[in-house]
Amino acid sequence: VGYGAHIAFEVANLEEVRRHLQAHNVKIVGxxxxxxxxxxxxxxxxxxxxIIELFVWEK
Structure with a gap:
């Protein structure tokens, strides 16, 4: 599923960011x-x- 035009940010640890955002009631849409x-x-x-994309290169 595509999200059209959006901005993307590379993060160091996606799971850590996910937990932080969930703790602050940020809506995760994908x-x-x-x-x-x-x-x-x-x-x-x-x-x-x-829509904002957050990503990390898998090791």
Missing amino acids: GPRPRGDGVLQMYVCDPDGS
């Missing part, structure tokens, strides 16, 4: 899931409803 090219990604909504 993932975390592997993208198929060595990237693990997750999509969240910012307070205005814009």
